[in-house]
Amino acid sequence: MDPRFDVELVAVTKRYGGTLAVDNVSLRIPHASYCCLLGPSGCGKTTTLRMIAGHEAITGGDILINGQNVSDLPPVARGTAMMFQSYALFPHLNCLDNVAFSLKMRGVAKAERHERARDFLKLVHMQDYALRLPAQLSGGQQQRVALARALITHPKVLLLDEPLSALDPFLRIKVREELKRLQRELQITFIHVTHSQDEAMAMADLMVVMEDGVIRQSGAPREVFERPVNPFIARFIGGHNVLPGPGGPIAIRADRCRLGIPGNGPFVSGRVSVVEYQGTMVRVALTTEPGDEISALVPDDQFHRQPVEPGDAATLVWSEHDVHHMAQA
Amino acid sequence: MMIGGPSVRPISSSRPWTFYALGGLFAAYLLFLYGPMLVIYILSFQGENGGVTFPMVGTSTVWFQEIIKPGQMANIPISFGRSISLAAVVSCITVVFAVSAGLGFRRNFPGSGFVFYMAVASLVMPGLLVGFGIGLGFRFLGLPTSLFTSALGAQLTWTLPFGLFAMFAVVNRFNRSWEEAAADLGASSWQRLRYVTLPILLPGILGVAMGAFTLSYDEYARTTLTVGPLNTLPLEIYALISSATSPTLFAIGTLTTVASFTIITITLIAVFRMQRRRTLAGLKVG
Numbered sequence: 001m002d003p004r005f006d007v008e009l010v011a012v013t014k015r016y017g018g019t020l021a022v023d024n025v026s027l028r029i030p031h032a033s034y035c036c037l038l039g040p041s042g043c044g045k046t047t048t049l050r051m052i053a054g055h056e057a058i059t060g061g062d063i064l065i066n067g068q069n070v071s072d073l074p075p076v077a078r079g080t081a082m083m084f085q086s087y088a089l090f091p092h093l094n095c096l097d098n099v100a101f102s103l104k105m106r107g108v109a110k111a112e113r114h115e116r117a118r119d120f121l122k123l124v125h126m127q128d129y130a131l132r133l134p135a136q137l138s139g140g141q142q143q144r145v146a147l148a149r150a151l152i153t154h155p156k157v158l159l160l161d162e163p164l165s166a167l168d169p170f171l172r173i174k175v176r177e178e179l180k181r182l183q184r185e186l187q188i189t190f191i192h193v194t195h196s197q198d199e200a201m202a203m204a205d206l207m208v209v210m211e212d213g214v215i216r217q218s219g220a221p222r223e224v225f226e227r228p229v230n231p232f233i234a235r236f237i238g239g240h241n242v243l244p245g246p247g248g249p250i251a252i253r254a255d256r257c258r259l260g261i262p263g264n265g266p267f268v269s270g271r272v273s274v275v276e277y278q279g280t281m282v283r284v285a286l287t288t289e290p291g292d293e294i295s296a297l298v299p300d301d302q303f304h305r306q307p308v309e310p311g312d313a314a315t316l317v318w319s320e321h322d323v324h325h326m327a328q329a
Numbered sequence: 330m331m332i333g334g335p336s337v338r339p340i341s342s343s344r345p346w347t348f349y350a351l352g353g354l355f356a357a358y359l360l361f362l363y364g365p366m367l368v369i370y371i372l373s374f375q376g377e378n379g380g381v382t383f384p385m386v387g388t389s390t391v392w393f394q395e396i397i398k399p400g401q402m403a404n405i406p407i408s409f410g411r412s413i414s415l416a417a418v419v420s421c422i423t424v425v426f427a428v429s430a431g432l433g434f435r436r437n438f439p440g441s442g443f444v445f446y447m448a449v450a451s452l453v454m455p456g457l458l459v460g461f462g463i464g465l466g467f468r469f470l471g472l473p474t475s476l477f478t479s480a481l482g483a484q485l486t487w488t489l490p491f492g493l494f495a496m497f498a499v500v501n502r503f504n505r506s507w508e509e510a511a512a513d514l515g516a517s518s519w520q521r522l523r524y525v526t527l528p529i530l531l532p533g534i535l536g537v538a539m540g541a542f543t544l545s546y547d548e549y550a551r552t553t554l555t556v557g558p559l560n561t562l563p564l565e566i567y568a569l570i571s572s573a574t575s576p577t578l579f580a581i582g583t584l585t586t587v588a589s590f591t592i593i594t595i596t597l598i599a600v601f602r603m604q605r606r607r608t609l610a611g612l613k614v615g
Contacts, residue, residue, distance in 0.1 A: 053513065055509050055512070055513075074512065075509075075512050075513045076512065076513065076514070076515040080513075081513060081514075082509070082510070082513050084506045084509070084510060085506075086504060086506055088504065088506040088507050088509070088510040089510075090507060090510075090511075090525055090528075090529070091529060092528045092529055092531075101511070101514050101516075101524075102514035102515050104524070105511075105514060105515045105516045105517075105520050105524075106515060149510075149514070150513075153514065153515070
């Protein structure tokens with residue numbers, strides 16, 4: 001048993017007939033970390049999560065949880081619990097019975113399982129809704145109940161399939177704070193599938209970016225954001241301009257670009273195509289002669305001293321040490 | 330700025346002529362649908378000296394009493410009992426098989442297409458021919474045709490595919506992740522079925538049971554050549570229509586309708602009770 005890693009994927013592969021959904025994925029998730037699986041739709045992130053949960057058989061490779069090979073174990077024997085994207089609350093049971101369901105399956109007496117379920121409803125601040133049916137709850141409330149239902153099994157690893165996608169933007173930010181707090185308090189690993197890079201950057205200790213069934217980059221969010229390994233990551237993570245460089249593609253962060261005049265440093269000239277006011281920043285996008293688009297995030301006070309409008313000729317400048325060299329796609 | 334003008338009519342002042350045309354069509358349809366039945370119900374209370382058509386010659390319940398009197402109508406209550414018990418058995422068997430098949434068809438098992446088309450074929454086959462074939466088969470094998478052998482089988486060729494298709498619609502709305510969540514929470518496959526799948530599907534299953542019951546209860550074509558010497562209610566009524574005409578037939582119609590509605594009402598009340606209990610449980614706290 002290797003206590004350093006809660007989850008290890010060893011060359012995990014999933015094939016549906018002829019299509020390769022997950023290709024030879026290896027990953028180690030340290031103890032009690034918040035891991036985000038990130039990528040565009042169809043990249044294999046949800047399939048990977050479902051394989052860890054045991055809802056999807058693996059075609060090749062091994063999955064270890066807490067050092068134990070669980071590849072052939074049923075979901076309940078893995079020490080994982082899953083929170084489904086649709087929450088999957090049982091519509092015929094009230095919140096209390098939903099949360100107590102796993103205890104009932106294990107034969108725990110009614111009084112005891114209800115008492116423990118109440119504790120977990122309290123943990124997610126849903127104790128006042130114990131006797132309601134899922135249909136009588138809002139999406140955010142249903143999610144809390146689903147969370148309590150997953151946590152009552154005392155999982156070593158909690159798997160969350162796009163948990164925030166059904167919530168409105170305000171609630172989303174609140175819930176992500178809460179999930180993060182819960183993860184810190186419980187000291188277990190959360191694996192959270194998302195297609196939102198904001199979400200991943202805000203929450204993850206370990207950010208895993210997938211594309212076409214493989215992991216393109218994994219690391220701390222800051223590492224991924226500051227040193228994307230290839231143009232796909234730079235574009236997907238956002239906030240970067242990807243340009244052809246002498247020794248392969250380069251990335252320059254949009255917030256490090258300035259509107260200016262050609263000087264000694266690197267620059268690109270073109271016509272302003274978009275001006276987008278974003279509050280603290282203004283995004284100015286230029287279309288260059290060859291038709292590339294490059295944008296700068298300019299602090300609002302700076303922009304308003306020398307505003308530009310779509311159609312104006314303009315130049316973006318940046319300094320040499322902000323250039324990040326990447327491998328070819 | 331002026332909003333509207335003399336030429337602009339307020340939105341709800343009048344309905345377009347199509348509303349009245351379609352409304353009239355719908356009323357005519359309702360009359361066509363329920364008119365004949367209504368006539369039967371009224372005429373079943375025909376006076377003692379009245380006939381099978383209007384006008385009513387007073388009112389009475391003699392035609393109802395006629396049913397239970399020994400005589401020509403003696404077989405009606407007995408055949409009614411036969412029909413009800415056959416329908417109950419058909420309904421149970423249909424539910425068991427249709428529910429299992431409906432759940433099974435979610436997987437694309439080998440040969441599922443073939444089984445599906447066989448079920449379709451059974452549904453479109455002319456009922457009289459199916460009954461004829463089954464009757465002939467029994468005779469060929471030297472077995473006597475009877476209510477709970479040949480007639481039961483003949484009716485199942487009709488109610489099983491119906492139940493299967495109804496279950497497709499029910500199962501379609503079933504979210505697979507409910508079962509996955511149950512497995513995640515440690516439910517064995519039996520527990521999953523018992524505590525998650527069946528309770529969630531229950532209203533749909535009751536619908537299938539009621540549907541199969543009704544189909545069996547008024548089945549004629551498949552039953553007539555397979556039932557043997559003892560008639561079901563529809564067969565008995567049909568025999569009466571060809572031999573005797575009196576308002577007693579209408580009284581039978583009224584009674585069987587009452588019976589059907591009673592069964593439907595009981596089922597619906599059961600479903601509503603279930604839902605009400607759940608909602609009330611929720612309201613206690615909320």
